[in-house]
Amino acid sequence: MTLLEAKFHDKRLTMADEVFHQLRTDIITLRLIPGAKISEVEIAKKFGVSRQPVREAFARLSEINFLLIRPQMATRVRKISIPDIKDSRFIRTAVEVEVARRACASIASHDKDALSENLIEQRHIMKHGDFNQFQEVDYTFHQLICNAAGCGPAFRSIEETKSQVDRLCTLALQDIAGMAEIYDDHLQIFEALCARDEEEAVRLIRFHLARLDDTIAKAREYHRDYFED
Template structure:
Protein backbone atom coordinates (compact mmCIF):
# COMPACT_ATOMS: atom_id res chain seq x y z
CA UNK A 1 0.00 0.00 0.00
CA UNK A 2 1.23 3.44 -0.83
CA UNK A 3 -1.00 5.78 1.11
CA UNK A 4 0.72 9.15 1.28
CA UNK A 5 -0.20 12.75 1.67
CA UNK A 6 0.49 14.47 -1.65
CA UNK A 7 2.98 17.29 -1.61
CA UNK A 8 2.82 20.34 -3.85
CA UNK A 9 2.94 18.74 -7.29
CA UNK A 10 4.40 21.89 -8.82
CA UNK A 11 7.77 21.36 -7.15
CA UNK A 12 10.28 18.57 -6.94
CA UNK A 13 10.27 16.26 -3.96
CA UNK A 14 12.93 16.84 -1.36
CA UNK A 15 14.64 14.08 0.58
CA UNK A 16 12.53 15.05 3.59
CA UNK A 17 9.36 14.64 1.47
CA UNK A 18 10.38 11.12 0.50
CA UNK A 19 11.23 10.11 4.07
CA UNK A 20 7.95 11.61 5.28
CA UNK A 21 5.94 9.68 2.70
CA UNK A 22 7.64 6.37 3.48
CA UNK A 23 7.18 6.80 7.21
CA UNK A 24 3.57 7.88 6.85
CA UNK A 25 2.82 4.91 4.60
CA UNK A 26 4.44 2.52 7.09
CA UNK A 27 2.47 4.02 9.99
CA UNK A 28 -0.86 3.80 8.16
CA UNK A 29 -0.17 0.26 6.94
CA UNK A 30 0.81 -0.68 10.54
CA UNK A 31 4.23 -1.81 9.45
CA UNK A 32 5.10 0.65 12.22
CA UNK A 33 2.33 -0.11 14.73
CA UNK A 34 1.24 2.24 17.52
CA UNK A 35 3.81 2.40 20.31
CA UNK A 36 6.81 1.68 18.07
CA UNK A 37 9.94 3.57 19.12
CA UNK A 38 11.80 5.47 16.38
CA UNK A 39 15.10 7.30 16.40
CA UNK A 40 16.50 9.78 13.91
CA UNK A 41 19.81 7.91 13.80
CA UNK A 42 18.22 4.54 13.02
CA UNK A 43 15.83 5.95 10.40
CA UNK A 44 18.67 7.84 8.75
CA UNK A 45 20.53 4.54 8.39
CA UNK A 46 17.44 2.73 7.08
CA UNK A 47 16.83 5.37 4.40
CA UNK A 48 20.51 6.09 3.79
CA UNK A 49 20.11 9.82 4.38
CA UNK A 50 21.39 12.37 6.85
CA UNK A 51 19.52 13.05 10.09
CA UNK A 52 18.16 16.42 8.93
CA UNK A 53 15.50 15.12 6.49
CA UNK A 54 14.48 12.49 9.04
CA UNK A 55 14.09 15.23 11.66
CA UNK A 56 11.94 17.26 9.25
CA UNK A 57 9.80 14.22 8.48
CA UNK A 58 9.36 13.47 12.18
CA UNK A 59 8.20 17.04 12.85
CA UNK A 60 5.66 16.91 10.01
CA UNK A 61 4.29 13.61 11.25
CA UNK A 62 4.17 15.06 14.75
CA UNK A 63 2.07 17.95 13.43
CA UNK A 64 -0.34 15.34 12.03
CA UNK A 65 -0.51 13.61 15.44
CA UNK A 66 0.95 10.42 14.00
CA UNK A 67 4.20 10.67 15.98
CA UNK A 68 4.83 11.68 19.57
CA UNK A 69 8.04 13.74 19.68
CA UNK A 70 9.69 13.38 23.10
CA UNK A 71 12.81 15.55 23.67
CA UNK A 72 15.83 13.54 24.78
CA UNK A 73 13.81 10.34 24.42
CA UNK A 74 12.79 8.02 21.61
CA UNK A 75 10.03 9.23 19.31
CA UNK A 76 6.91 7.05 19.41
CA UNK A 77 4.32 6.15 16.80
CA UNK A 78 1.23 7.58 18.48
CA UNK A 79 -1.52 5.33 19.64
CA UNK A 80 -4.87 5.92 18.01
CA UNK A 81 -6.90 8.66 19.66
CA UNK A 82 -10.70 8.61 19.54
CA UNK A 83 -10.69 12.40 19.78
CA UNK A 84 -8.37 12.64 16.78
CA UNK A 85 -10.62 10.25 14.86
CA UNK A 86 -13.75 12.29 15.60
CA UNK A 87 -12.09 15.60 14.72
CA UNK A 88 -10.57 14.33 11.49
CA UNK A 89 -13.81 12.65 10.43
CA UNK A 90 -15.70 15.92 10.88
CA UNK A 91 -13.17 17.86 8.82
CA UNK A 92 -12.96 15.23 6.11
CA UNK A 93 -16.74 14.94 5.76
CA UNK A 94 -17.17 18.71 5.58
CA UNK A 95 -14.59 19.00 2.80
CA UNK A 96 -15.40 15.85 0.86
CA UNK A 97 -19.15 16.43 0.69
CA UNK A 98 -18.56 19.84 -0.87
CA UNK A 99 -16.01 18.34 -3.26
CA UNK A 100 -18.49 15.76 -4.60
CA UNK A 101 -21.15 18.45 -4.97
CA UNK A 102 -18.76 20.49 -7.05
CA UNK A 103 -17.67 17.41 -9.00
CA UNK A 104 -21.30 16.85 -10.03
CA UNK A 105 -21.29 20.28 -11.64
CA UNK A 106 -17.81 20.29 -13.14
CA UNK A 107 -16.84 16.72 -14.02
CA UNK A 108 -15.92 16.15 -17.66
CA UNK A 109 -16.57 12.86 -19.51
CA UNK A 110 -12.80 12.29 -19.55
CA UNK A 111 -12.53 12.81 -15.81
CA UNK A 112 -15.44 10.49 -15.07
CA UNK A 113 -13.88 7.86 -17.35
CA UNK A 114 -10.74 7.90 -15.20
CA UNK A 115 -12.79 7.36 -12.06
CA UNK A 116 -14.66 4.53 -13.77
CA UNK A 117 -11.35 2.92 -14.77
CA UNK A 118 -10.21 3.17 -11.15
CA UNK A 119 -13.43 1.49 -10.04
CA UNK A 120 -12.84 -1.42 -12.42
CA UNK A 121 -9.42 -1.93 -10.85
CA UNK A 122 -11.07 -1.83 -7.41
CA UNK A 123 -13.46 -4.59 -8.51
CA UNK A 124 -10.52 -6.73 -9.60
CA UNK A 125 -8.76 -6.08 -6.28
CA UNK A 126 -11.87 -7.14 -4.34
CA UNK A 127 -12.22 -10.30 -6.41
CA UNK A 128 -8.54 -11.09 -5.80
CA UNK A 129 -8.79 -10.28 -2.10
CA UNK A 130 -5.93 -7.80 -2.46
CA UNK A 131 -6.42 -5.52 0.54
CA UNK A 132 -3.30 -3.42 0.00
CA UNK A 133 -4.20 -2.70 -3.62
CA UNK A 134 -7.76 -1.78 -2.70
CA UNK A 135 -6.53 0.70 -0.09
CA UNK A 136 -4.24 2.31 -2.66
CA UNK A 137 -7.03 2.50 -5.23
CA UNK A 138 -9.35 3.96 -2.58
CA UNK A 139 -6.81 6.74 -2.03
CA UNK A 140 -6.64 7.41 -5.77
CA UNK A 141 -10.44 7.29 -6.11
CA UNK A 142 -10.94 10.15 -3.68
CA UNK A 143 -8.07 12.07 -5.26
CA UNK A 144 -9.59 11.72 -8.73
CA UNK A 145 -12.87 13.18 -7.47
CA UNK A 146 -10.95 16.26 -6.32
CA UNK A 147 -9.33 16.49 -9.75
CA UNK A 148 -12.63 16.35 -11.67
CA UNK A 149 -14.02 18.94 -9.24
CA UNK A 150 -11.04 21.16 -10.14
CA UNK A 151 -10.03 21.47 -6.50
CA UNK A 152 -7.04 19.17 -6.10
CA UNK A 153 -5.65 21.25 -3.19
CA UNK A 154 -8.62 20.03 -1.14
CA UNK A 155 -7.16 16.54 -1.33
CA UNK A 156 -4.28 17.56 0.90
CA UNK A 157 -6.80 18.20 3.67
CA UNK A 158 -8.69 14.99 2.90
CA UNK A 159 -5.52 12.90 2.85
CA UNK A 160 -4.10 14.39 6.05
CA UNK A 161 -7.33 13.59 7.88
CA UNK A 162 -7.76 10.26 6.10
CA UNK A 163 -4.43 9.10 7.55
CA UNK A 164 -5.97 8.64 11.00
CA UNK A 165 -9.00 6.67 9.83
CA UNK A 166 -6.91 4.59 7.45
CA UNK A 167 -5.08 3.01 10.38
CA UNK A 168 -8.47 1.77 11.60
CA UNK A 169 -9.29 0.47 8.13
CA UNK A 170 -5.99 -1.36 7.94
CA UNK A 171 -6.89 -3.16 11.16
CA UNK A 172 -10.40 -4.26 10.25
CA UNK A 173 -11.32 -3.81 6.58
CA UNK A 174 -9.58 -6.94 5.34
CA UNK A 175 -12.42 -9.42 4.98
CA UNK A 176 -14.36 -9.99 1.77
CA UNK A 177 -17.58 -8.39 3.02
CA UNK A 178 -15.83 -5.19 4.11
CA UNK A 179 -13.96 -4.91 0.81
CA UNK A 180 -17.17 -5.45 -1.14
CA UNK A 181 -18.87 -2.71 0.88
CA UNK A 182 -16.16 -0.21 -0.05
CA UNK A 183 -16.62 -1.07 -3.73
CA UNK A 184 -20.40 -0.76 -3.44
CA UNK A 185 -20.12 2.67 -1.80
CA UNK A 186 -17.69 3.92 -4.43
CA UNK A 187 -19.94 2.60 -7.21
CA UNK A 188 -22.88 4.51 -5.73
CA UNK A 189 -20.84 7.72 -5.51
CA UNK A 190 -19.70 7.40 -9.14
CA UNK A 191 -23.28 6.78 -10.26
CA UNK A 192 -24.37 10.03 -8.63
CA UNK A 193 -21.47 11.91 -10.22
CA UNK A 194 -22.39 10.61 -13.67
CA UNK A 195 -25.99 11.75 -13.18
CA UNK A 196 -24.88 15.12 -11.80
CA UNK A 197 -26.95 14.31 -8.70
CA UNK A 198 -25.50 16.58 -6.00
CA UNK A 199 -27.90 15.41 -3.29
CA UNK A 200 -27.27 11.75 -4.07
CA UNK A 201 -23.51 12.22 -4.23
CA UNK A 202 -23.48 14.02 -0.87
CA UNK A 203 -25.69 11.40 0.80
CA UNK A 204 -23.61 8.53 -0.60
CA UNK A 205 -20.41 10.17 0.60
CA UNK A 206 -21.79 10.71 4.11
CA UNK A 207 -22.94 7.08 4.23
CA UNK A 208 -19.53 5.90 3.06
CA UNK A 209 -17.75 7.88 5.76
CA UNK A 210 -20.23 6.87 8.48
CA UNK A 211 -19.35 3.20 8.10
CA UNK A 212 -16.27 3.85 10.21
CA UNK A 213 -18.41 3.65 13.35
CA UNK A 214 -18.75 -0.14 13.26
CA UNK A 215 -15.17 -0.53 12.05
CA UNK A 216 -13.87 1.59 14.93
CA UNK A 217 -15.82 -0.38 17.54
CA UNK A 218 -14.46 -3.66 16.18
CA UNK A 219 -10.90 -2.34 16.08
CA UNK A 220 -11.05 -1.17 19.70
CA UNK A 221 -12.37 -4.56 20.77
CA UNK A 222 -9.71 -6.54 18.90
CA UNK A 223 -6.69 -4.22 19.27
CA UNK A 224 -7.13 -2.37 22.54
CA UNK A 225 -3.39 -1.79 22.97
CA UNK A 226 -3.33 0.33 19.81
CA UNK A 227 -5.62 2.96 21.37
CA UNK A 228 -4.76 5.65 23.87
CA UNK A 229 -8.31 6.35 25.08
Protein backbone atom coordinates in the same frame (compact mmCIF):
# COMPACT_ATOMS: atom_id res chain seq x y z
CA MET B 1 28.09 13.14 3.96
CA THR B 2 26.82 9.65 3.17
CA LEU B 3 26.55 8.26 -0.36
CA LEU B 4 22.76 8.54 -0.38
CA GLU B 5 22.88 12.16 0.74
CA ALA B 6 25.47 12.90 -1.95
CA LYS B 7 23.04 11.51 -4.49
CA PHE B 8 20.63 14.29 -3.57
CA HIS B 9 23.41 16.92 -4.00
CA ASP B 10 22.97 18.20 -0.45
CA LYS B 11 19.22 18.76 -0.96
CA ARG B 12 18.56 17.81 2.64
CA LEU B 13 14.85 18.56 2.51
CA THR B 14 14.48 16.16 -0.40
CA MET B 15 16.13 13.42 1.62
CA ALA B 16 13.92 14.33 4.57
CA ASP B 17 10.92 13.94 2.26
CA GLU B 18 12.08 10.44 1.33
CA VAL B 19 12.39 9.43 4.97
CA PHE B 20 9.10 11.10 5.88
CA HIS B 21 7.07 9.38 3.16
CA GLN B 22 8.54 5.95 3.86
CA LEU B 23 7.97 6.20 7.62
CA ARG B 24 4.46 7.55 7.05
CA THR B 25 3.72 4.53 4.85
CA ASP B 26 5.20 2.17 7.44
CA ILE B 27 3.00 3.69 10.15
CA ILE B 28 -0.18 3.60 8.04
CA THR B 29 0.39 -0.02 6.99
CA LEU B 30 1.31 -0.99 10.57
CA ARG B 31 4.80 -2.13 9.74
CA LEU B 32 5.44 0.30 12.61
CA ILE B 33 2.71 -0.44 15.13
CA PRO B 34 1.14 2.11 17.51
CA GLY B 35 3.27 2.50 20.62
CA ALA B 36 6.45 1.16 19.02
CA LYS B 37 9.75 2.87 19.86
CA ILE B 38 11.56 4.53 16.96
CA SER B 39 15.13 5.84 17.02
CA GLU B 40 16.76 8.58 14.96
CA VAL B 41 20.02 6.64 15.03
CA GLU B 42 18.43 3.41 13.79
CA ILE B 43 16.44 5.13 11.06
CA ALA B 44 19.48 7.09 9.90
CA LYS B 45 21.42 3.83 9.66
CA LYS B 46 18.59 2.13 7.78
CA PHE B 47 18.43 4.88 5.15
CA GLY B 48 22.16 5.50 5.07
CA VAL B 49 21.85 9.19 5.95
CA SER B 50 22.86 11.52 8.75
CA ARG B 51 20.49 12.24 11.63
CA GLN B 52 19.47 15.71 10.39
CA PRO B 53 17.04 14.64 7.62
CA VAL B 54 15.67 11.99 9.97
CA ARG B 55 15.12 14.62 12.66
CA GLU B 56 13.22 16.76 10.12
CA ALA B 57 11.09 13.79 9.07
CA PHE B 58 10.34 12.99 12.72
CA ALA B 59 9.23 16.58 13.32
CA ARG B 60 6.83 16.43 10.36
CA LEU B 61 5.42 13.11 11.53
CA SER B 62 4.90 14.62 14.97
CA GLU B 63 2.98 17.52 13.43
CA ILE B 64 0.48 15.11 11.86
CA ASN B 65 0.21 13.17 15.13
CA PHE B 66 2.01 10.06 13.89
CA LEU B 67 4.93 10.31 16.32
CA LEU B 68 5.08 11.23 19.99
CA ILE B 69 8.36 13.05 20.68
CA ARG B 70 9.14 13.82 24.32
CA PRO B 71 12.46 15.26 25.59
CA GLN B 72 14.66 12.76 27.44
CA MET B 73 12.26 9.94 26.57
CA ALA B 74 12.01 7.44 23.73
CA THR B 75 10.19 8.60 20.60
CA ARG B 76 7.22 6.36 19.89
CA VAL B 77 4.69 5.84 17.13
CA ARG B 78 1.66 7.61 18.50
CA LYS B 79 -1.31 5.46 19.37
CA ILE B 80 -4.56 6.07 17.52
CA SER B 81 -6.63 8.94 18.92
CA ILE B 82 -10.39 8.60 18.47
CA PRO B 83 -11.00 12.36 18.96
CA ASP B 84 -8.45 13.08 16.22
CA ILE B 85 -10.13 10.55 13.93
CA LYS B 86 -13.56 12.10 14.46
CA ASP B 87 -12.25 15.64 13.95
CA SER B 88 -10.65 14.53 10.69
CA ARG B 89 -13.89 12.89 9.58
CA PHE B 90 -15.84 16.10 10.27
CA ILE B 91 -13.50 18.18 8.10
CA ARG B 92 -13.40 15.59 5.34
CA THR B 93 -17.19 15.29 5.24
CA ALA B 94 -17.60 19.06 4.89
CA VAL B 95 -15.13 19.13 1.99
CA GLU B 96 -16.41 16.03 0.18
CA VAL B 97 -20.06 17.08 0.39
CA GLU B 98 -19.27 20.36 -1.36
CA VAL B 99 -17.08 18.55 -3.89
CA ALA B 100 -19.94 16.14 -4.66
CA ARG B 101 -22.35 19.04 -5.22
CA ARG B 102 -19.98 20.65 -7.69
CA ALA B 103 -19.18 17.37 -9.42
CA CYS B 104 -22.87 16.76 -10.07
CA ALA B 105 -23.03 20.09 -11.88
CA SER B 106 -19.81 19.81 -13.87
CA ILE B 107 -18.94 16.13 -14.43
CA ALA B 108 -17.89 15.51 -18.04
CA SER B 109 -17.66 12.35 -20.14
CA HIS B 110 -13.89 12.02 -19.61
CA ASP B 111 -14.46 12.22 -15.83
CA LYS B 112 -17.00 9.41 -16.05
CA ASP B 113 -14.57 7.31 -18.08
CA ALA B 114 -11.77 7.84 -15.55
CA LEU B 115 -14.04 6.95 -12.62
CA SER B 116 -15.36 3.89 -14.44
CA GLU B 117 -11.83 2.65 -15.11
CA ASN B 118 -10.96 3.22 -11.46
CA LEU B 119 -13.95 1.14 -10.34
CA ILE B 120 -12.87 -1.68 -12.64
CA GLU B 121 -9.44 -1.57 -11.01
CA GLN B 122 -11.02 -1.57 -7.53
CA ARG B 123 -13.02 -4.67 -8.38
CA HIS B 124 -9.95 -6.45 -9.76
CA ILE B 125 -7.84 -5.65 -6.69
CA MET B 126 -10.67 -6.61 -4.34
CA LYS B 127 -10.79 -10.12 -5.86
CA HIS B 128 -7.10 -10.57 -5.12
CA GLY B 129 -7.42 -9.29 -1.55
CA ASP B 130 -4.58 -6.74 -1.66
CA PHE B 131 -5.76 -4.10 0.79
CA ASN B 132 -2.75 -1.79 0.46
CA GLN B 133 -3.31 -1.57 -3.29
CA PHE B 134 -7.02 -1.07 -2.69
CA GLN B 135 -6.27 1.90 -0.46
CA GLU B 136 -4.29 3.49 -3.28
CA VAL B 137 -7.12 3.22 -5.82
CA ASP B 138 -9.56 4.38 -3.12
CA TYR B 139 -7.45 7.55 -2.83
CA THR B 140 -7.52 7.95 -6.60
CA PHE B 141 -11.32 7.54 -6.75
CA HIS B 142 -11.84 10.50 -4.43
CA GLN B 143 -9.20 12.51 -6.27
CA LEU B 144 -11.02 11.91 -9.56
CA ILE B 145 -14.23 13.26 -8.04
CA CYS B 146 -12.35 16.41 -7.03
CA ASN B 147 -11.08 16.72 -10.59
CA ALA B 148 -14.61 16.27 -11.95
CA ALA B 149 -15.75 19.06 -9.64
CA GLY B 150 -12.98 21.36 -10.83
CA CYS B 151 -11.66 21.32 -7.26
CA GLY B 152 -8.35 19.51 -7.65
CA PRO B 153 -6.69 21.35 -4.72
CA ALA B 154 -9.49 20.15 -2.40
CA PHE B 155 -7.96 16.69 -2.57
CA ARG B 156 -4.97 17.93 -0.56
CA SER B 157 -7.32 18.64 2.33
CA ILE B 158 -8.97 15.25 1.93
CA GLU B 159 -5.58 13.54 1.81
CA GLU B 160 -4.41 15.25 5.00
CA THR B 161 -7.49 14.23 6.96
CA LYS B 162 -7.67 10.77 5.42
CA SER B 163 -4.18 9.86 6.63
CA GLN B 164 -5.48 9.93 10.20
CA VAL B 165 -8.02 7.25 9.29
CA ASP B 166 -5.80 5.00 7.19
CA ARG B 167 -4.22 3.12 10.11
CA LEU B 168 -7.69 2.43 11.45
CA CYS B 169 -8.80 1.05 8.09
CA THR B 170 -5.69 -1.11 7.90
CA LEU B 171 -6.69 -2.67 11.22
CA ALA B 172 -10.36 -3.22 10.48
CA LEU B 173 -10.87 -3.63 6.74
CA GLN B 174 -8.18 -6.05 5.58
CA ASP B 175 -10.64 -8.57 4.19
CA ILE B 176 -12.75 -9.03 1.10
CA ALA B 177 -15.98 -8.06 2.90
CA GLY B 178 -14.53 -4.73 4.04
CA MET B 179 -13.26 -3.88 0.57
CA ALA B 180 -16.59 -4.94 -0.96
CA GLU B 181 -18.44 -2.45 1.25
CA ILE B 182 -16.18 0.38 0.11
CA TYR B 183 -16.47 -0.67 -3.54
CA ASP B 184 -20.29 -0.81 -3.38
CA ASP B 185 -20.37 2.68 -1.83
CA HIS B 186 -18.09 3.99 -4.57
CA LEU B 187 -20.22 2.41 -7.29
CA GLN B 188 -23.39 4.05 -5.96
CA ILE B 189 -21.65 7.42 -5.60
CA PHE B 190 -20.46 7.12 -9.21
CA GLU B 191 -23.98 6.37 -10.43
CA ALA B 192 -25.41 9.36 -8.53
CA LEU B 193 -22.75 11.66 -9.99
CA CYS B 194 -23.41 10.41 -13.52
CA ALA B 195 -27.14 11.03 -13.00
CA ARG B 196 -26.32 14.50 -11.65
CA ASP B 197 -28.45 13.62 -8.61
CA GLU B 198 -26.98 16.05 -6.08
CA GLU B 199 -29.21 15.06 -3.18
CA GLU B 200 -28.41 11.36 -3.59
CA ALA B 201 -24.69 11.97 -4.09
CA VAL B 202 -24.50 13.99 -0.86
CA ARG B 203 -26.49 11.35 1.02
CA LEU B 204 -24.17 8.60 -0.21
CA ILE B 205 -21.02 10.56 0.67
CA ARG B 206 -22.31 11.10 4.21
CA PHE B 207 -23.24 7.42 4.51
CA HIS B 208 -19.87 6.32 3.15
CA LEU B 209 -17.92 8.41 5.65
CA ALA B 210 -20.25 7.45 8.53
CA ARG B 211 -19.03 3.86 8.16
CA LEU B 212 -16.08 5.03 10.21
CA ASP B 213 -18.05 4.47 13.41
CA ASP B 214 -18.31 0.72 12.73
CA THR B 215 -14.65 0.66 11.70
CA ILE B 216 -13.64 2.22 15.03
CA ALA B 217 -15.68 -0.29 17.00
CA LYS B 218 -14.28 -3.26 15.07
CA ALA B 219 -10.67 -2.08 15.37
CA ARG B 220 -10.90 -1.37 19.10
CA GLU B 221 -12.47 -4.74 19.78
CA TYR B 222 -9.43 -6.62 18.49
CA HIS B 223 -6.61 -4.09 18.96
CA ARG B 224 -7.41 -2.08 22.10
CA ASP B 225 -3.70 -1.64 22.93
CA TYR B 226 -3.25 0.39 19.73
CA PHE B 227 -5.55 3.18 20.95
CA GLU B 228 -4.99 6.06 23.33
CA ASP B 229 -6.90 5.82 26.62
